[in-house]
Ligand SMILES: Nc1ncnc2c1ncn2[C@@H]1O[C@H](COP(=O)(O)OP(=O)(O)OP(=O)(O)O)[C@@H](O)[C@H]1O
């Protein structure tokens with residue numbers, strides 16, 4: 650887990666952010682930014698750069714490496730600080746609260762605003778970013794691929810999907826996006842995985858989820874990471890979240906990914922509620938959704 654920098658942000662001064670964004674600028678060209686180039690990138694005097702570097706390094710916001718030259722790069726915490734600073738300037742958020750969830754590829758916090766929101770920092774690329782790049786199609790066409798780029802692309806993709814899908818599909822309302830972070834509506838509820846449904850709710854809830862998948866398809870997206878961990882359930886129904894890997898329906902693999910999504914979610918119901926969600930026709934549903942022919946689950950249960 651990446652350290653929460655929200656507390657430290659308050660201690661930072663405007664010039665510290667100049668320095669951080671200077672390092673960010675320089676990282677477009679090399680992984681470590683030559684110290685000698687920082688005054689130009691950060692628009693600070695060399696003396697200011699020395700002073701700010703020291704402050705930021707002590708707080709773990711930048712990292713130094715001496716190879717052929719003395720270079721600096723942002724840490725994920727430094728990148729977080731820049732995104733938080735931008736959200737605060739735009740008055741999107743007023744403060745960061747408790748963690749809502751920690752995933753392999755994200756950290757999610759509650760944030761204060763005019764109403765509670767959720768802030769998701771994407772971490773794709775933090776560990777083993779080469780693996781991630783191979784599996785997903787985020788990058789590839791860049792010689793110098795950084796984790797910053799990978800994580801930012803993931804946040805942009807997720808935000809784009811939410812903007813397209815909301816409010817037709819039950820997804821968190823998107824509020825703002827910057828760098829590798831998105832701010833969205835905070836959803837109350839529990840993950841499907843942690844819920845226990847009464848027997849008469851099993852098929853209706855499965856139907857609700859499949860309905861959302863069908864609506865998303867109509868709006869042009871396949872989720873492509875559908876699971877019991879990415880659906881919230883509460884008394885109002887279901888909300889599908891975690892969309893960075895969503896694939897447009899005109900993508901060549903979209904129907905295959907749709908089938909896998911249907912299989913994942915139906916498989917979960919079959920395993921968790923044996924006898925109540927058996928004999929669901931996965932192929933039939935996966936074929937019906939793209940043609941708009943999915944209406945009721947009854948038609949697809951033996
Ligand atoms: N809008 C939201 N409102 C409330 N909680 C949220 C929201 N979005 C995400 N969370 C919480 O944060 C967790 C991680 O979010 P998400 O699934 O989007 O990221 P992830 O990177 O896929 O995590 P993982 O790798 O574990 O699947 C969720 O399981 C959920 O508990």
Ligand SMILES: [Mg+2]
Nearest residue numbers: 752878879891
């Ligand atoms: Mg998830």
